[in-house]
Amino acid sequence: MPGGVGLDIGASKWVLVDQKNPAVQIRGRTADDPIQCLREINAALLDNVGPTVPLGISFPGSLNKEGVVESWPRRPTWVGCQLFEGMPWADPCITLVLDDGICAALGERRRAGEGLDSYLCLTFGTGLGGVAVVDGLPRGSRSGGARTFGHLRVPGVTTPCPCGRQGCLQAVVLGERRDRSTLEELLAGARRGYLSTVVADFVTASGLDGVVLTGGLLGHVPEFADFLLRELTEEFAGTGCDARLSSRPHESALLGSLDLAVAATGGSLDASFDYIRPRRDADRFTERHGRVLQGSVHSCSRRQR
Incomplete structure (x- = not known):
């Protein structure tokens, strides 16, 4: 069965959950310093899951196409941060990011x-x-x-x-x-x-x-x-x-991020919906789905430094 990890980054806390053991959730405080926070998340993932697990992220701020935070009213110190810089995942890991509201909608589709x-x-x-x-x-x-x-x-x-x-x-x-x-x-x-x-x-x-x-x-x-x-x-x-x-209203976005990660491994959410895998497939995804999620999904597949 396809696996993956869901991550919900909120203004006050972040929560990490593994598809293979969804009953266990790892939590931390969202810091003003984004690099510090992302390093803590990275350490939690490496310590508890491993470095090559596809990751779906629910994120409340606005990102540009390069994954740079353009706005986040509750955490203005994150503006300008490249979200993937603090997450040096190893291939074949795929990291996908969605707006938290869209993640919540995704998490409630089958609920x-x-x-x-x-x-x-x-x-x-x-x-x-x-x-x-x-x-x-x-x-x-x-x-x-x-x-x-x-x-x-x-x-x-x-x-x-x-x-x-x-x-x-x-x-x-x-x-x-x-x-x-x-x-x-x-x-x-x-x-x-x-x-x-x-x-x-x-x-x-x-x-x-x-x-x-x-x-x-x-x-x-x-x-x-x-x-x-x-x-x-x-x-x-x-x-x-x-x-x-x-x-489970407080967990909708987290569940959506987990669904996103599972889809990234090849698991199907439904017959007509396949998220971007690595970045090179972004053009094919956009052509197929038009504006449905265009500009909403950010992907990263990179070798660990």
């Missing part, structure tokens, strides 16, 4: 999204991400990430957002405290941003079958998750759309 041909996967964490899954394929925005949904603007609202604009949905719903908000703050923000109505209208107007809710915030504040599930179920009444909640 909360099971049986839905198409749906919106909403991820609640330090921000609000949204990815449409159509015919089993996560479809990110034209920028290659899942962040755009959280930056839909609420008319007439001037709440400032870290992106520099005003009235972004995630700023209205999550507020300045974001993933540290209280239940009362989250409920007030969701009502102020008409979150359930916006999501339900988006899903029905797009012809999707429903919505899957996930993300670490929903794991930390389950009452907020229950509120959203109840509100969306009411909004969907009579439409045939379904609202679902991940059973």
Whole structure:
């Protein structure tokens, strides 16, 4: 059976899991110094798994085609870091990186999204991400990430957002405290941003079958998750759309990164979906899948120095 390792790098911590022993998770703190953090991850991988295991990475920042971090509001000191420099994997290892919101959508395809041909996967964490899954394929925005949904603007609202604009949905719903908000703050923000109505209208107007809710915030504040599930179920009444909640919302991106790694070894996620293997296959991948994940998947296959 194909194997691999999944890595979820978050703003506060990172988590590593081996497909051969998924019950064991190795955790560490995400440091301000990216090279220090990547070296710690590298040491954990070498000590616990080995140097030639394909790796799938869920990453919340924006990367360019060379794997350089272009932006990460929660960890600005990472900007300019070449993500692969601190990870000297030996061939035939393949390293694939996906936006964490897209990874979460990938992780829920055969879990909360099971049986839905198409749906919106909403991820609640330090921000609000949204990815449409159509015919089993996560479809990110034209920028290659899942962040755009959280930056839909609420008319007439001037709440400032870290992106520099005003009235972004995630700023209205999550507020300045974001993933540290209280239940009362989250409920007030969701009502102020008409979150359930916006999501339900988006899903029905797009012809999707429903919505899957996930993300670490929903794991930390389950009452907020229950509120959203109840509100969306009411909004969907009579439409045939379904609202679902991940059973492991804090692990969706990690599970998606693991699926990504398994796919890199030749394991099939489904008949029509094969991620880039080494970098030389990027052109073939882009030609085949068009914009589905173009600009979202970053690959690296290199000899250990």
